[in-house]
Amino acid sequence: MKKLLKKKFIYEPHHMNFRWRVNFLFLACFFLRLCFTGKYLDSCDSIDFALGLQDYDLSQFQPHFPGYPVYIFISRLFFKVFRDDVWALTMPGVLFGSLTIFPLSLLAKHLFSEKIAILTALFYLLNPLCWLQSERPTSDTMGLFFVIVSACLLCYACTTAHKGCIFWGSLALGFGLGTRISNFPFIAVWAASLFYITTLKVPREKRALSLGLLGLTIGIITWLFPQIGYVGWRPFWQNGFVFSHGHFTDWGGSVITFGGLDRIICLAKSIWAYGLGGWWYDSSVLRLIPSVIMAISLYWFLKYRRVDRRVRFLGAYVLPYLLWVILGQNVANPRHILPIIPLLLMMIAYGLCKAGERDYKGIALILTLSLIMSMAVTSFRLVIKYHQEVPAPIQIIQWIERQGNPLSLRIYCSDEKRFFDYYAPQWDVRKVRDITEVQRDLLSSLDNPQQILLVHSFGEIRQFGITHPPRVTIKGNPYTDSTREGLLLYTLTGL
Numbered sequence: 458m459k460k461l462l463k464k465k466f467i468y469e470p471h472h473m474n475f476r477w478r479v480n481f482l483f484l485a486c487f488f489l490r491l492c493f494t495g496k497y498l499d500s501c502d503s504i505d506f507a508l509g510l511q512d513y514d515l516s517q518f519q520p521h522f523p524g525y526p527v528y529i530f531i532s533r534l535f536f537k538v539f540r541d542d543v544w545a546l547t548m549p550g551v552l553f554g555s556l557t558i559f560p561l562s563l564l565a566k567h568l569f570s571e572k573i574a575i576l577t578a579l580f581y582l583l584n585p586l587c588w589l590q591s592e593r594p595t596s597d598t599m600g601l602f603f604v605i606v607s608a609c610l611l612c613y614a615c616t617t618a619h620k621g622c623i624f625w626g627s628l629a630l631g632f633g634l635g636t637r638i639s640n641f642p643f644i645a646v647w648a649a650s651l652f653y654i655t656t657l658k659v660p661r662e663k664r665a666l667s668l669g670l671l672g673l674t675i676g677i678i679t680w681l682f683p684q685i686g687y688v689g690w691r692p693f694w695q696n697g698f699v700f701s702h703g704h705f706t707d708w709g710g711s712v713i714t715f716g717g718l719d720r721i722i723c724l725a726k727s728i729w730a731y732g733l734g735g736w737w738y739d740s741s742v743l744r745l746i747p748s749v750i751m752a753i754s755l756y757w758f759l760k761y762r763r764v765d766r767r768v769r770f771l772g773a774y775v776l777p778y779l780l781w782v783i784l785g786q787n788v789a790n791p792r793h794i795l796p797i798i799p800l801l802l803m804m805i806a807y808g809l810c811k812a813g814e815r816d817y818k819g820i821a822l823i824l825t826l827s828l829i830m831s832m833a834v835t836s837f838r839l840v841i842k843y844h845q846e847v848p849a850p851i852q853i854i855q856w857i858e859r860q861g862n863p864l865s866l867r868i869y870c871s872d873e874k875r876f877f878d879y880y881a882p883q884w885d886v887r888k889v890r891d892i893t894e895v896q897r898d899l900l901s902s903l904d905n906p907q908q909i910l911l912v913h914s915f916g917e918i919r920q921f922g923i924t925h926p927p928r929v930t931i932k933g934n935p936y937t938d939s940t941r942e943g944l945l946l947y948t949l950t951g952l
Contacts (some may be wrong), residue, residue: 458597459803460775463470463555464545467762475566475571475574477579478575479558479559479562479574479575480771481553482558482562482575482578482579482582483556483558483559484931485582486554486558486581486582487551487552487555489582489588490551490554490555490588490592490794490865491551493747493840493841493843493844494543494544494547494548494551494844495543495547495592495593495594495843495844495853496543496844497543497847497848498542498543498546498594498848498876498879499593499594499595499848499938499939500595500848500939501596501872501875501876501937501939502520502595503546503593503595503923504875504876504878504879505518505520505521505594505595505875506525506528506529506532506594506595506614507542507543507546507879508514508520508577508878508879509524509525509529510529510532510533510536510542510545510590511542511688512547513529515688515692515693515696516692516696518798521611521699521700522638522696522699522700523638523684523693524684524688525596525635525637525638526602526635526680526681526683526684527599527632527635527636527680528549528596528599528637529682529758531543531549531599532546532548532549533545533892535548535549542594543594546594546639547592547593547594547726549598549599549666550590550591550592550593550594550595550596550597550599550613551591551592552597553598553599553602554587554590554591554598554599554601555591556566556602557581557598557601557602557605557799558578558581558582560602560605560606560609560610561577561578561581561605561609561799561803562574562575562577562578562607563609564605564608564609564612565577565578565803565806566613567609567613567616567617568612568767568770568771568803569767569803569807570810571812571940572810573806573807573810573856575841576806576809576810576825577799577802577803577937578627579829580802580805580828580829580832581732581799583829583833583836584732584733584734584798584802584832584836585731585832585835585836585839585936586731586732586733586734586791586792586794586795586798587601587795588840589836589839589840589843589937590792591841591842592793592840592843592844593792595792596636596637597637597792597795598795599636599637600633600636600637600639600640600796601795601796601799603629603630603632603636603640604629604630604633604640604643604796605799606626606629606645607626607627607630607633607643607647608630608643608648608774610622610623610625611623611626611627611646611647611650612650612770613626614626614650614654614662614665614944615650615653615658615770617653620662620664620665620668620758622670622883623650623651623665623669623672624668624669624672624673625653625672626647626669627633627647627668627669627670627671627673627676628651628672628673628674628676629676630643630644630647630672630673630676631672631673631674631675631676631677631678631679631730631760632676632679632680633676633877634677635674635676635677635679635680635681639781639786639793640778640896641781642777642778642780642781642795643774643777643796645777646770646777647669647673648772649668649769649770649773650669650773651665651669653819657666684697689787693849698719699829702943704785705785709784709785709786710787710788710789710790711784711785711786712783712784712785715787715788715789720783723788724737724782724783724788724794727788727789727790727791727793727794728794728797728798728801729748730744730936731791731794731799731936732791732794732795732797732801733747733751733798733802733906734747734803734832734835734836735747735748735751736748739935740936741832741835741897743831743835744831744835744935746827746828746831747827747828747831747832747835747886749774750831751805752754753808753824754804754808754809754812754824754828755801755804755805755808755811756808757807757808757809758804758805758807758808758811760808761807761808761811761812761815762804762807762811770802771800771803774797774800775797775801776798778796778797779794779797782794785936789941792923802930804825805828809821809824809825809828813825814882837938839937841939842934843937844937846906846934846937848876848938848939848940849931849932849933849938849940849943849944849945850873850876850877850912850940851880852931852944853873853912853929853931853944853946854876854877854880854881855883856929856946857881857910857946858881861882864883864884864885865882865906865907865908866884866906866907866908866909866910867886867906867908867909867910868884868886868887868889868909868910868912869886869887869888869889869895869909869910869911869912869949870884870886870887870888870889870911870912870913871888871889871912871913871914871917872888873912873913873940874886874887874888885906889921890917891920892919892920892921892922895909895911895921895949908948909948909949909950910946910948910949911946911947911948911949912944912945912946913944913945914940914942914943914944914945915942915943918945918947921947923947923949925947927945927946927947928946928947928948929944929945929946930943930944930945930946931943931944931945933947
């Protein structure tokens, strides 16, 4: 295998050019991501991760089940260097998000061509969701890296004689599950690849199944056994049951709690507007340019790409995960559709390249350059805004601090309580859903606070029956702020 790679990538000039181009894109990607990293913990999940760095406890959702052990382990290594929670949690996304350039370009090259691979890597570098998510202190981008590595190696295993790709691709998927357990639908493309290798490929690889199972098992055991050893067998599964029940029936945003037409619209917006940077009614009119180009490119992909084993491989990758998002994930949160965006970018790149090679050479070139420029402008505006803005819950905390003695207050809020737990742990902050829970808590309290504040989002405030105007209004940016609706702060009286 080493001799083959040496011959392929060192002695052939066009392979040297491809390798240097990919290296350049990686360096550009890493530098740009590094310049615009987030300054704050911007979501409840990132707060959970930060608390987990200091006091790892699944029962307290620090972080929640199954504990993201691979991501936390890497983040702790960065914490030893930077001694800062935000940097420790963000750097894995910056590093692994940039490294994704390599397996993604190799996957696109193996499926299609070098030209399509380079264009796919460039689109990935400039894509708004892939870029913005790399700046956030969350595990999504690191999980994407392992998924793309696994897909790349499994694709190689399906079309070459390199048996090692089966093992290493399966191992990468096991690590990906330890980074984000929600990557489990990619077991489908793993199983489909093993089925093809063992039954349809000529010649058949009899050891493929054992190699695949061995790699996946080692990848899972590497993080699962230490996790169970630390938490305990019974508490680990109890936490898993409690979390799963809450996720699917209460706060997780699954189809059980949020369905109908609104769910379909949210999914479409997450993929098109947040994921690909397309136009939506609340976005800039400039997004119409990439929207038209991407729509034409996807049409060209369907026109020029016949259904073969390569398209089936893409389908085995995208469709199971998309089904999981539709049924079990919070479709209003665009980071959940991150793993399918690189494959959609690959389809767009294929459509533009093939149209340029066949019927529309000049037009395809103009559209490609226009898409690159418009995508770059959109992404730069988003990451600069994200880098400069203070998240809405932290703005609320800063405002309360400026008003005087916060220890004399009682603050009622929703999920924003996690921000208070981290940034102001000494304050009296309680989580409630409606005015009934506020009244019940006050009746059960021994001491009455001097002042009562209520912090909630625009959509939730109707549960409290408040008619007077808020003291503070913090507007959220739906494209950069995890609190998309913004937050309102009220003073409660007469309770």
